[in-house]
Amino acid sequence: MTKKIVECVPNFSEGRDKDVMEAIADAIRQVDGVKLLDYSGDPDHNRSVYTFIGQPESVVNAAFNACRVAAQRIDMSQHRGEHPRMGAADVVPLIPISGVSIEECIELAKKLGNLIGQELSIPVYLYGYAATKPNRVELSDIRKGQYEGFFSKIKKPEWIPDYGPYEVNVKSGVTAVGVRKPLIAFNVNLNTNNIKIAQEIAKSVRYISGGLRYVKALGIRLNRDGIVQVSMNLVDYEKTPIYRVLELIKVEAKRYGVSVIGTEIIGLVPIKAILDSLKYYMQLEDLDVDKILETRLYE
Amino acid sequence: MTKKIVECVPNFSEGRDKDVMEAIADAIRQVDGVKLLDYSGDPDHNRSVYTFIGQPESVVNAAFNACRVAAQRIDMSQHRGEHPRMGAADVVPLIPISGVSIEECIELAKKLGNLIGQELSIPVYLYGYAATKPNRVELSDIRKGQYEGFFSKIKKPEWIPDYGPYEVNVKSGVTAVGVRKPLIAFNVNLNTNNIKIAQEIAKSVRYISGGLRYVKALGIRLNRDGIVQVSMNLVDYEKTPIYRVLELIKVEAKRYGVSVIGTEIIGLVPIKAILDSLKYYMQLEDLDVDKILETRLYE
Incomplete structure (x- = not known):
């Protein structure tokens, strides 16, 4: 279809x-x-x-x-x-x-x-x-x-x-x-200027230091706002969906008394990655790509 | 664009x-x-x-x-x-x-x-x-x-x-x-078989009885699972977005000690309605329709 x-x-x-x-x-x-x-x-x-x-x-x-x-x-x-x-x-x-x-x-x-x-x-x-x-x-x-x-x-x-x-x-x-699979560039901004906290959280969620399998992460400083960011590449959104990364970051941020003040997806994202996360948050039993009106235009 | x-x-x-x-x-x-x-x-x-x-x-x-x-x-x-x-x-x-x-x-x-x-x-x-x-x-x-x-x-x-x-x-x-605006058929299932609770929650969220402006809602029994459902039409998802309806239902459900066990969107839904809700849950600073890869196919 x-x-x-x-x-x-x-x-x-x-x-x-x-x-x-x-x-x-x-x-x-x-x-x-x-x-x-x-x-x-x-x-x-x-x-x-x-x-x-x-x-x-x-x-x-x-x-x-x-x-x-x-x-x-x-x-x-x-x-x-x-x-x-x-x-x-x-x-x-x-x-x-x-x-x-x-x-x-x-x-x-x-x-x-x-x-x-x-x-x-x-x-x-x-x-x-x-x-x-x-x-x-x-x-x-x-x-x-x-x-x-x-x-x-x-x-x-x-x-x-x-x-x-x-x-x-x-x-x-x-x-x-x-x-390769689609790569999603996903960033999470924290309400602190302490770069150490972003780095520690990045370490806890990324694959190479024991975190989620398909996550690459760095803690960086955002000069524009005086805040820090966990900057990530999600290399398999089907196996490590976006929401799971975000929720794990929130869990880790708690220990520093820090919270998420915003997130961003850079570049293009496949609609399925969006639906996977929305299904989690809204407890949607089902929401296929072909239920999205606009996708029916190019069937 | x-x-x-x-x-x-x-x-x-x-x-x-x-x-x-x-x-x-x-x-x-x-x-x-x-x-x-x-x-x-x-x-x-x-x-x-x-x-x-x-x-x-x-x-x-x-x-x-x-x-x-x-x-x-x-x-x-x-x-x-x-x-x-x-x-x-x-x-x-x-x-x-x-x-x-x-x-x-x-x-x-x-x-x-x-x-x-x-x-x-x-x-x-x-x-x-x-x-x-x-x-x-x-x-x-x-x-x-x-x-x-x-x-x-x-x-x-x-x-x-x-x-x-x-x-x-x-x-x-x-x-x-x-x-007219697009109409979204949105249903929320509750972990109870008490139809009164679904009806009371429907009453609290729908426009005609004092709820959200663009919500029509009924409490109904789902015979298949022995549970009840708040069955809704959202007639303006831009002014009354899906997530707000769901979260208000959760707030009301609490008073009955009942919780949401699943939700469903019936029929087709415009992608913007999806993105509006995902932006809320993920605190996304921005996520336009043209960031969705598939939408670029029919530009």
């Missing part, structure tokens, strides 16, 4: 030349059935990020089109920038939004990886849920050594690419194509 | 003849830019309800098309049914969903009323927010006397139609065209 929607958030190694960035944007826009929601370049990182959504097959086509333009217009042998990078099309994550399983996205990632490997002669590594080996799950592991290091790294048996040639494409480098 | 969406939920005086009901459905489906979400007929009431959404002008066209087919296929002089009725196209409400003001919908209602009056020679009364006189705000006031009574009612100065001829169309009767 629900329309199949996949999101793609590719990163390209160009954050300065507006013509090149716009050419990549056009390559995405040209494909029917996808919608480019946003893109932006960072000159220091010399890197740009694009966000688009659409029907599964169209998203693969648009991603491939964008990678082709990147391969034509970006020369990695000349690339300098602060952000670690390994290819002109550096990383291409596919993200299931609605009506699509992780498994379907893995199939799409393989199709896209094969296209990039075959048509553009660029080595491709599958990562995230699409990874074919445990050491390829984390993007940071793949990217270690960056473009320059890959000329020797690619020779190692454990770094044979999943698709494409077994040697680095000098102009385009190598590309990671993968599948 | 947000796309303009209007909903239309017309009622026609045919709930038995499937061919006629399907012909009306087709008249709606034929119009580009609208989506027929649902329709159903009730044989006892001899009446059918259609729900469709779309761009403002397209919704007017689809509503007019449906009224034309109803005028051709339904003969009110032969109509019998339990539900009060006055026309083949009995009532045609336009409902602002997103990016559209009440005022814009009033203009659309006038346009539609004029079309029905001119092209189909059917007397039209504007009602709800579109009413031109105080006694035409409530649909029940307009419908009093029904089809049969209108032959004399229409002669009274205070019942001169807003559009169309000043006498009843014998075959098609008269039609009410109006503007």
Whole structure:
């Protein structure tokens, strides 16, 4: 019933030349059935990020089109920038939004990886849920050594690419194509200026220090208001829903006599993440995405 | 930014003849830019309800098309049914969903009323927010006397139609065209089988007995579970949001030592109603409709 929607958030190694960035944007826009929601370049990182959504097959086509333009217009042998990078099309994550399983996205990632490997002669590594080996799950592991290091790294048996040639494409480098879940940037503001409290609460809710499995968290100072914030990435809102994170933060804040004075969700959020939390707070027995009037427009 | 969406939920005086009901459905489906979400007929009431959404002008066209087919296929002089009725196209409400003001919908209602009056020679009364006189705000006031009574009612100065001829169309009767806000059917289940408690709580939250302005409520028994329910219609979720109704019910339930064991929203709900309540519970400083990923698909 629900329309199949996949999101793609590719990163390209160009954050300065507006013509090149716009050419990549056009390559995405040209494909029917996808919608480019946003893109932006960072000159220091010399890197740009694009966000688009659409029907599964169209998203693969648009991603491939964008990678082709990147391969034509970006020369990695000349690339300098602060952000670690390994290819002109550096990383291409596919993200299931609605009506699509992780498994379907893995199939799409393989199709896209094969296209990039075959048509553009660029080595491709599958990562995230699409990874074919445990050491390829984390993007940071793949990217270690960056473009320059890959000329020797690619020779190692454990770094044979999943698709494409077994040697680095000098102009385009190598590309990671993968599948991840939607990421929600969720911040909680506290009525204190004591950064220690935000840091302690961040520690108590985040995965690496014993907290909730799919939460990354930092305590930071908000200069604008003289308050502190627990700044988070929720990397699997289905398994660690937003409300649970917020309520746990409230529980921890109590011990410091501190309370939550506001929260924010940064960027776009899938409607299901919203409904999951509302269902908790309102004890709703059921509230499917297709009960939301507006979603019926794009069935 | 947000796309303009209007909903239309017309009622026609045919709930038995499937061919006629399907012909009306087709008249709606034929119009580009609208989506027929649902329709159903009730044989006892001899009446059918259609729900469709779309761009403002397209919704007017689809509503007019449906009224034309109803005028051709339904003969009110032969109509019998339990539900009060006055026309083949009995009532045609336009409902602002997103990016559209009440005022814009009033203009659309006038346009539609004029079309029905001119092209189909059917007397039209504007009602709800579109009413031109105080006694035409409530649909029940307009419908009093029904089809049969209108032959004399229409002669009274205070019942001169807003559009169309000043006498009843014998075959098609008269039609009410109006503007109302989205209606949310919201039910709250209590962990008791004492119907009195549900009735007392309903009384305390509903408008007519001193409660919240835009709440209609009844206490009813749910046979399935041996529990009781406060069954409500929220007629203006922007001014009386869902969370406020729920929290007030919890406050009242306390005096009986009773608690809420579940809630439900029946039918379709505009995304804004959902976000308003989530913002309350999560103390979200901001969460606009266009932050919801899926809504970006139909911009």
